[in-house]
Amino acid sequence: MFLRKRSLFVSIGQLFSERTCSQVASQSSKPESKIKIQNGPGLSHFLKNNPSKRREKIFPAVVDTHAYISPDQISGEGKKVMLVTFGCQMNVNDMEIVRGLLVQNGYSETTVESEADAILIMTCSIRDGAEEKIWNRLKHLKKSQRRPRTIAVLGCMAERVKSTLLTAPGDLCQVVAGPDSYRDLPRLLALSRSGTKAMNVQLSFEETYADVSPVRVDADSKSAFVSIMRGCDNMCTYCIVPFTRGRERSRPIDSIVDEVRRLRDEGVKQITLLGQNVNSYRDTSESSISLGVDSKMVDGFSTVYGQKSGGRSFATLLDNVSRVDDEMRIRFTSPHPKDFPTEVITLIKERKNICNQIHLPAQSGDDKVLEAMGRGYSRETYLSLVSHIKNVIPDVCLTSDFIAGFCGETEEAHQNTLNLIREVDYSFCFVFPYSMREGTRAHRRLVDDVPEEIKMKRHEELASVFREVTLRRNLSRIGETELVLVEGRSKRSANAVSGRSDGGIVVIIEERDKKIHAGDYVVAKITGGTSQTMIGEYISHSSIREYDNLR
Template structure:
């Protein structure tokens, strides 16, 4: 018998098995007969069902029935495969995916999982993704490590200091690991992707290692570790994983109530705010950056899945959403029918260049931003982190168009010196960057700009540092994130440049950047005295229960007295105290370089505030 005949017989037998298991007795071109098992469970007789009804029932049975992997499932074979080389960890390979395991092994049995998050907002969003996947496999996500049976560290690898924190934390967790306390420990995220099996070799308490593209396999990795006691590792970077179908918000019940899974863990204070990932990875290959090696190439999430999540968040009462991506404004959805929207396509902004060929076609960030903002006029929209090269006028005009898109733009510069910018492979000069800033300020006069800077990059001279200070002064940033350069393995700088600026020089330059921007932010904040600002209330101030804290459109922390104030639009003497999620119009009375201090005027709606402001 030929191999073809054997395969054909095998699939025929399994087709018969599938038919028996789902309760379908016959197939034909014109009709489908459903077995009596379905008829008995329905109040409608088989004769009353239309062909479409029968087809719909059949599809539902297929969805809930066994998938194709089950016909290959052999528990003894799986255990034998995993236990090859028993002294070595199980490491998933691209051409040998994680073995299929029956659902009973993937069921968490209600085990309590604590996820400790380090790093950027993207890691916070990744924690949501991992939590949702684990909760769907009957793991209980908790927010207190004291009761945890399983602990995951969601890690960052962007700087050496971030990794040192993880090593220190693992040493602490090692002492807590025991059959009666923490039973399994996992390292997930960017540091897992960068170090891979080194995490197991350097710290014996680590059981699970999973990169940013492998959260779907966490139940399998936990099961493999449980079954075999082998360390389980999956750090395969994906070409298409976006977790677009993994949403922290789900619909439940006939009355479309909203359930938010463990939402307390992902809130800023008490306000209803959320992160929504729209893309993953980065193509820029800046010479100092490890992100392309820990998160892979850019992949944009399909636009409809993003809009669906925003709609669900709106129904859940979420008042502020931040769109996330390593290079958020290079978003480009080329899935499905979006290829036809060539008119919405734009290329890299004039004066900027890339070391890769920019993609063409699809739906770009301006189109997405427009659609997102239109969903709920009462929901604030922010986004981070963009790259200056992907800021054509179309994007700026969309921000200007919608009052609920916050007039705060994060515009990472990294340096103000042209030679250093070239060594960093940023794709622009100081003047090109300043021209973009001028265009933004021209179209959005009340915009607040923030930025990232690296001090002490390879070959940075004192003159180059002064160019950076000059750029900061000319732009007048509202806030700056500044770091001393930290050499990362695998990067272009690691292979081709020399980390030759002494550490004490780096830290001194960091201090000088911080001192300058604090003076600038103090001046900017004090200029707002007497103005009226719209504040989204987050909760009680950490300094006093008599005060509330919230943030303005420009993302400025604002503190005001917790007192009864009028509600805009209502007649009479109706008053109440603001609660988290309220928009409050305040008048700024004082300011320092970090906060505004205000008098609350009235509770309002976002749309009403800006309509009144523009009258």
């Protein structure tokens, strides 16, 4: 049944790319021109024979393996797998899903490389450097191999590079699985054990893994991440995500709330809702279709896709999740500025367990660069949203993402971005030098014309300015109190614990008589700080409700 269902899925590459997927047997070398067409010419025929259509071959043809494996062959039968994760928190959550699926199919996990029958690597494809790390790891694993084992590459790089991973010199890996193919991993691993290289990189309009219970690597952690939606429709010109993770689709609200309840019962005190564009969440499951729309895009913002309608929005989800336990903190990442209607901002203000931290990725502070990036807003529009948020939530902590040296960025544009960081007064920023990715709109339409040394210089200047801003912010808190959710022992001091304030800032607190434990809420008086942390003095244990009554 599963294989029949997967055959209905449409690859995102067939929608967004000027390439087609070749559904042929693994390792086939039969030239396309010799393949007999049974039902008339396909899309590739018209593209190939249309000289006016600009085409660029980026990757080899996709070769998905659909060989049949019996159910008893699919079982892991206690075979050991080692799981290695690179990249973002979504990748960490994806590996928790993979762990859950493998456990269900009879595999056990090991952290010892030499014991592993299979090593699965969850990959990132956001920059060249991220992929280079994977290639280096694959070469290391090949050199250190002492007995037969399967190497599987999962996630975004698997989706982007596809069969190149299987055909690269050195036989570096035997299994390739894209972000929507994790249910197929037991079959792919079974094929590899029989000596067949196997790949499934089909993307889906439907897959959310809503019915899969993730298995966390640290079951004792008091914080957990819950994936609420997958994919992205924004098509920012610099971003590979729509091509590696597919179109947006959201889990039903009920399945998310059930997972949050289960985590609460396991002692989790903080939940972070995850998605590539988390606040564009929209539950359009059958049970939600008749409930209508309860939010819309912020005025002044635009998008390449039409206004979405139907179902229940992020505001409804946030309301439901925050009601599970008013002593459980709720965070979310990563959002898009266009999807912050007033009801979401007001809900954050009113619901005390929804943290007053909002990630608001700007990427640039210059209008021409923002237009080239396809962000759908201007500097003025972005600042108007910032002003609205601060008016509703005066003590909000805003964080952001910035790219240095995007196509066509001038020194003036760079200075505009530096000024935006100072003006908004962020509590933290993530900054990256631009890395052009094959397959993106920027790769097809723009010129990567900022020299590498200039990118790195601007990257350092962005980091320097945001550190100045965050240092001033953190020092301004001296003498004030923060409610800190303790995460564990501090890595910087043997006699201290570490946790986060409501605004997401790390707070180091000297422990007294070892009475502070992970999961405790403690009130701390801020006594010092750096650009990335605050130092606090323990005052008392508390709760979200008690601390709010004291303020």
